Amino acid sequence: MTRSAAFVVGATGGLGRESVLALANEWDGVAIGYHSSADKAKQLAAELAPGCAGWPVHCDLTDSASVGAAIAGAKAHFGQIGTVVFASGVAIEQPYVSKIDEAQWREVIETEVIGLTRVVAAALPVFREQGGGNFVIVVSVANYAFPPGDALSSVPKAAMESLGRAIAKEEGRNGIRANMVAPGIIDAGLGASYLQTMYTPQIWEAQRKKIALQSFGSGADIGEAVAFLASDRARYITGQTLIVDGGFSL
Template identity: 45%
Template sequence: MVEQLFPAGAAMIMGGTGGLGAASARELARAGSDIALCYRSKRDVAEKLAEEFRGFGRKVSLHAADATDPASLEAARDGAIAAHSRIHTMVWAAGPLVDQVHLSETPLEKWKRAIDVEVHGFFAATQALIPHFRSAGGGSFVHLGSAGDLHWPERDGLSVAPKAANESLVRGIAKEEGRYGIRANTVLVGVIDAGMFHDLLANGSFDETWVAEVQKALPLKRWGKSEEIGHAVTFLASNRAAYTTGQQLAVAGGYGV
């Protein structure tokens, strides 16, 4: 008997053209899930990814979505449901590149922007999906959080603090919506040798001393791979995690141990 790895429908990836969003979508598609890929402005990147995922035999739809605009999120939801009949999982991988700066030196406007995108955006996206999940008999949220929730990394407050607020939202959703078959979990992301990390290296946010100190703190003496985040996302979205909710899965090389 062939295992049914995912519920019927598609995984909806918010921030699907970013490094970790794309990697998550790719591994979900490889594992057998159809994909509703959401992007804010990079339509060309989304189209290339969709072509790749269709090569795995998957149905892929594309949806423009702005995390700061609830109406945009609702329109993306409606488009995804129209294309796939059902969304079985929403993966939250949205979020901008943020400056590495001490809290004492963080401009209030940048703080507000980080909260607006990460916290208000995630909250609005979950509110848009919960009624659909209830009517469909269940669904799951997979939030890409930060391993900084385990051990505070200096100067990364614009990322870690908003994501920490979302950790509480994940637990709240798990507690309140479990009776409807809705699950919510987080992948705590460590330093991944891709996308955002490369951008921060290139702009000088991380120097050789930072690299040496962080690697010294890692039991696994290497950076993570984007597909390793995708593997964790795929597990939490799958039927194999059907009895897992309100949890954090750290994919961070042991950071914080």
């Protein structure tokens, strides 16, 4: 058991939820950051592994004050925050670049990229004061194997990935790590919605056969990768992106 708490931003989403459940097996507590799904956060808190305390906390990524209050509240509640996991994202379609308007770009960039900078700004002083901590940022495999129509998701994720590397390089001297998890086609959250509503079953079957392991991933696959990078088992890993895609990007 890691003797401090984890903070998960976007904890009620498909990948955020799985990250919370995986972290709960190793951490004393998990702050369950949510924007609008308070009931889901409370339910998730009740499902955590024995010995792990769940604490739902409101966190609006478009509001610096809300983010700061959430981080400060978790620090006060648990005493220490060992990891901050950023698993939040905007629910988007998959338009081609020619079909994306400025308002769509701004919404995703404001929530994901600027939202992440707000989380980092609030958490870094806490980590420095403690003498260490780490970030795990959920990004996308699209920056390694781009599928047409994914720019609205992958372009902001590229910026988030770059920020993670910057944190790793600049803050390592303070005992602070930062790593990324890049999911492939995952049957959870937004990915599950895509599998059910986008394209035909025949197209998805053809896509599945192109994956080296011949299967789509589960939310638990991402949760376990997040938990590993957040733990002391990854104490000498920083600035890296762990691609969890079953070989999709090969």
